[in-house]
Ligand SMILES: NC(=O)C1=CN([C@@H]2O[C@H](COP(=O)(O)OP(=O)(O)OC[C@H]3O[C@@H](n4cnc5c(N)ncnc54)[C@H](OP(=O)(O)O)[C@@H]3O)[C@@H](O)[C@H]2O)C=CC1
Ligand SMILES: CC(=O)[C@@H](O)[C@H](O)COP(=O)(O)O
């Protein structure tokens with residue numbers, strides 16, 4: 306029996322993880338569940354999975370959950386606060402940590418799981434993007450096993466030689482005859498939308514991803530292709546490759562989840578219906594295979610199978626993230642922080658869709674020369690970049706109000 310801690314349990318990945326686990330009660334037990342503010346969903350999950358510990362970020366939400374659990378006569382310890390997230394991630398009884406908090410808030414608990422030598426299933430790409438080499442160093446000096454959950458990186462992982470699969474962060478792909486990683490992306494909901502209408506894109510339109518059902522933040526990132534930019538940086542660190550060894554390719558159907566090109570001309574692809582339960586089940590059970598509840602891919606009903614180059618005019622955030630990857634850690638950390646602020650402001654109707662790239666670029670350029678050598682530097686650049694991005698958002702909000 307493996308004991309699992311799910312960080313971000315109430316989100317899209319958290320719920321899919323619990324769905325897979327519910328299919329294998331003899332193999333997995335839930336040790337702990339954590340969320341931000343969603344008391345009702347966390348309560349339902351507590352009823353269904355009976356964890357030892359449930360965590361919410363604020364005391365007020367934790368008290369609400371405690372009351373509901375007491376009424377239901379359930380004896381589950383409720384904790385609150387950021388330290389509680391870290392504590393469950395490194396609890397001695399935990400074997401597997403699903404890192405599925407959204408954003409840089411996931412960094413410290415994910416790092417704690419790595420440092421404690423857990424099997425870490427990494428959905429929270431922002432934690433790797435913001436800390437890069439520091440994350441990989443922590444991995445190297447611990448007993449931890451890191452398996453990517455992000456569908457592209459999980460696909461690449463599945464297409465690697467077996468000898469590389471326990472070397473996440475320290476792969477030697479060139480020596481294994483690998484010439485290129487091909488990161489596929491759908492292009493999001495606005496791949497063919499007239500560029501002249503981009504200023505009018507609404508949050509509701511932006512979160513309507515054509516293929517995947519995901520949380521709001523990553524859905525907006527897919528629409529701007531910042532998601533692919535973050536994934537570009539994520540791939541560099543996970544597979545220890547140079548930016549020139551990664552190609553971003555639009556594949557609107559999201560059937561191929563990414564590919565690995567070998568020196569002899571072979572290309573290995575991982576395919577499937579777009580359902581995150583596949584990479585989650587793969588990572589949970591690796592190297593075994595278990596049922597994920599996913600419909601098998603039927604090639605006779607797959608209508609198209611097409612590919613395009615990404616257009617940087619349509620997707621300036623993708624260009625920016627690839628540039629940040631070459632500029633260094635502070636650029637990546639600041640870009641991620643700015644993007645979190647900008648996406649939140651867009652979702653609250655404070656700025657236009659096209660403003661997201663403006664906030665991101667202005668903030669990233671401000672922090673390029675900062676030095677990051679320890680985790681405290683990451684936290685400091687993240688905090689300062691958020692402040693800077695907030696100021697940019699406010700200036701754009703004023704001009705948006707003046708034009709209305
Ligand atoms: N959804 C997907 O298909 C994919 C997601 N990912 C990555 O996985 C991560 C999660 O994405 P997704 O599931 O879509 O996101 P969601 O927004 O659906 O869920 C986020 C989860 O994190 C919790 N959370 C938010 N902020 C905090 C915080 N400050 N402290 C603790 N918990 C917090 C939320 O709690 P609450 O509900 O209470 O707000 C929720 O449980 C992201 O990094 C994303 O990029 C990667 C590939 C695919
Ligand atoms: C499911 C997953 O891994 C997402 O990150 C997905 O890739 C989003 O789709 P895009 O390819 O549109 O970014």
Ligand SMILES: [Mn+2]
Nearest residue numbers: 455456457536
């Ligand atoms: Mn992805």
